[in-house]
Amino acid sequence: MFEARQTMDAPAHTSGEGGMPDAGGGWFSPRRQPSPQGQPSGSGDGTGEPSAPGGTTAEHSAARAGERGRTGDDAAAAATPSRPVSAIRPVGSGASRRDRPRLSVVPDLPGEDAAPPAEGDGARAGTAESAPAATARPDGFTEPRRDTGPPASPDALLVRRTLAEIGPVADEVTSYFYALLFTRHPALRSMFPVAMDTQRDRLLKALLTAAEHTDNAAVLTEYLQHLGRGHRKYGTQPAHYPAVGEALLGALARFATTTWDAESEAAWVRTYTTISQIMIDAAAENELHAPAWWDAEVVSHDLRTSDIAVVTVRPDTPYAFLAGQYTTLETPWWPRVWRHYSFAGAPRSDGLLSFHVKAVPAGWVSNALVHRARPGDVLRLGPPAGSMTVDHTTDNGLLCLGGGTGIAPIKALVEDVATHGERRTVEVFYGARTDYDLYDIDTMLRLQQAHPWLSVRPVVDDRAQFPSALREFGRHGPWDGFDAYLSGPPGMIRSGVHALRAFGIPVDRIRHDSLEDLVAVGD
Numbered sequence: 001m002f003e004a005r006q007t008m009d010a011p012a013h014t015s016g017e018g019g020m021p022d023a024g025g026g027w028f029s030p031r032r033q034p035s036p037q038g039q040p041s042g043s044g045d046g047t048g049e050p051s052a053p054g055g056t057t058a059e060h061s062a063a064r065a066g067e068r069g070r071t072g073d074d075a076a077a078a079a080t081p082s083r084p085v086s087a088i089r090p091v092g093s094g095a096s097r098r099d100r101p102r103l104s105v106v107p108d109l110p111g112e113d114a115a116p117p118a119e120g121d122g123a124r125a126g127t128a129e130s131a132p133a134a135t136a137r138p139d140g141f142t143e144p145r146r147d148t149g150p151p152a153s154p155d156a157l158l159v160r161r162t163l164a165e166i167g168p169v170a171d172e173v174t175s176y177f178y179a180l181l182f183t184r185h186p187a188l189r190s191m192f193p194v195a196m197d198t199q200r201d202r203l204l205k206a207l208l209t210a211a212e213h214t215d216n217a218a219v220l221t222e223y224l225q226h227l228g229r230g231h232r233k234y235g236t237q238p239a240h241y242p243a244v245g246e247a248l249l250g251a252l253a254r255f256a257t258t259t260w261d262a263e264s265e266a267a268w269v270r271t272y273t274t275i276s277q278i279m280i281d282a283a284a285e286n287e288l289h290a291p292a293w294w295d296a297e298v299v300s301h302d303l304r305t306s307d308i309a310v311v312t313v314r315p316d317t318p319y320a321f322l323a324g325q326y327t328t329l330e331t332p333w334w335p336r337v338w339r340h341y342s343f344a345g346a347p348r349s350d351g352l353l354s355f356h357v358k359a360v361p362a363g364w365v366s367n368a369l370v371h372r373a374r375p376g377d378v379l380r381l382g383p384p385a386g387s388m389t390v391d392h393t394t395d396n397g398l399l400c401l402g403g404g405t406g407i408a409p410i411k412a413l414v415e416d417v418a419t420h421g422e423r424r425t426v427e428v429f430y431g432a433r434t435d436y437d438l439y440d441i442d443t444m445l446r447l448q449q450a451h452p453w454l455s456v457r458p459v460v461d462d463r464a465q466f467p468s469a470l471r472e473f474g475r476h477g478p479w480d481g482f483d484a485y486l487s488g489p490p491g492m493i494r495s496g497v498h499a500l501r502a503f504g505i506p507v508d509r510i511r512h513d514s515l516e517d518l519v520a521v522g523d
């Protein structure tokens with residue numbers, strides 16, 4: 001057993017104080033559920049073992065992570081720690097509450113440059129175009145942030161030092177992390193998909209990304225709160241956090257061989273405490289007023305092309321969301337595999353929700369939704385997320401670029417403006433590779449016909465040059481009185497941001513979902 005967890009002391013204080021966790025707080029428990037000081041925060045039975053997911057069936061208490069190349073079971077069997085992980089002992093883990101190092105969230109870095117992406121599995125948080133805070137690399141990890149703001153905190157420096165060292169061996173770290181997690185806590189294996197796919201590293205990646213941005217309290221808190229709420233649908237309990245923390249530290253210690261020392265271990269312990277505390281608190285608060293997931297019956301299935309379907313569902317209980325947001329979706333055929341889809345319309349009075357799904361090669365969920373789902377099937381929805389929503393406090397025009405099925409949330413934005421009865425100019429550019437791929441053009445043109453303030457322009461280009469093609473429309477500007485919204489493949493978002501900035505749209509008025517999470521969307 002990992003020594004650190006056995007010596008991690010009391011659960012945290014109540015969260016009555018709100019905001020960031022108490023710096024001197026204990027480990028991994030919701031602050032709103034205080035426990036007697038000195039009691040281990042694991043299962044509550046003193047063993048420190050995480051309790052089995054409570055309140056949900058194993059089938060639906062999925063944790064989110066996928067497997068790259070092989071199953072987590074295989075990875076667990078294959079990984080042999082090169083040194084006993086029990087030798088890892090976080091500095092301060094045995095210290096008194098007073099002695100324990102302070103948590104290191106310093107609310108002083110510029111938010112614009114440091115926004116972490118949204119939840120890995122569930123997450124494409126809408127964001128004003130800030131620097132893609134966590135630039136996705138091919139290996140799935142994030143590029144270290146280059147700050148121009150105030151100096152980083154000591155903990156942030158140590159954390160980034162570790163990240164820099166493990167970057168080149170990210171795949172091995174990921175395998176080892178899950179191997180440790182599942183061999184030490186076999187009960188947790190059932191919370192993950194049976195066949196762990198290429199998204200295996202999402203959990204670890206989300207944690208590492210959060211750790212990397214530990215200095216940016218405001219953005220980090222929002223990100224982690226979202227992550228914590230989103231974890232409810234997997235059946236995640238507070239007691240699971242120490243297990244993950246141990247595996248995390250174990251994997252870091254194993255691979256950051258040249259830089260790992262007591263100092264960096266203590267920094268990671270503090271950082272992970274902060275991360276987990278925010279997530280636990282957010283989940284506990286969310287539990288008071290929202291279900292962990294919604295069952296939603298398919299009421300219509302409209303195959304628009306050979307590989308694109310519009311799927312409409314009726315949630316079993318009211319589902320509140322904003323136009324431009326997205327959710328996670330699980331099918332009965334791939335338990336515990338959740339994928340992200342945007343709502344393809346503004347909220348409706350009948351409560352129905354629609355999604356545009358493109359079946360992508362080897363995409364389990366997307367193929368099931370396009371080729372298998374039929375009316376009567378019951379899907380599951382996670383909570384809504386994302387902030388690519390209409391700002392109703394201004395009367396700026398909206399310049400919208402929707403590429404492929406990325407037109408779904410753009411349609412929702414248009415409906416939202418229509419619902420508010422405003423007369424804001426809305427310019428939609430709808431990109432597709434062929435005419436055939438403009439599967440929703442009829443709907444968009446009908447909207448245009450109904451609303452004089454709306455203009456819809458299809459841009460057909462098979463060279464993946466949609467935003468470049470947009471340049472010829474630049475003459476329709478000036479666009480400086482517009483807020484811009486981009487939705488589509490990650491490459492389109494990147495070049496779209498570039499083009500829009502060239503048109504003179506300020507960076508803080510360009511909105512799109514997280515690039516990193518888009519990579520994981522819709523497969």
Ligand SMILES: NC(=O)C1=CN([C@@H]2O[C@H](COP(=O)(O)OP(=O)(O)OC[C@H]3O[C@@H](n4cnc5c(N)ncnc54)[C@H](O)[C@@H]3O)[C@@H](O)[C@H]2O)C=CC1
Binds near residue numbers: 340356402437
């Ligand atoms: N279904 C949904 O609810 C949503 C889906 N998305 C994302 O939208 C994408 C839709 O995929 P498809 O329909 O297959 O789109 P696609 O690959 O056919 O491309 C759509 C448009 O984007 C352009 N484009 C593609 N790659 C580009 C690049 N690197 N640079 C410049 N332009 C580029 C294309 O020319 C085309 O005009 C997926 O990545 C999906 O994750 C985004 C938001 C919501």
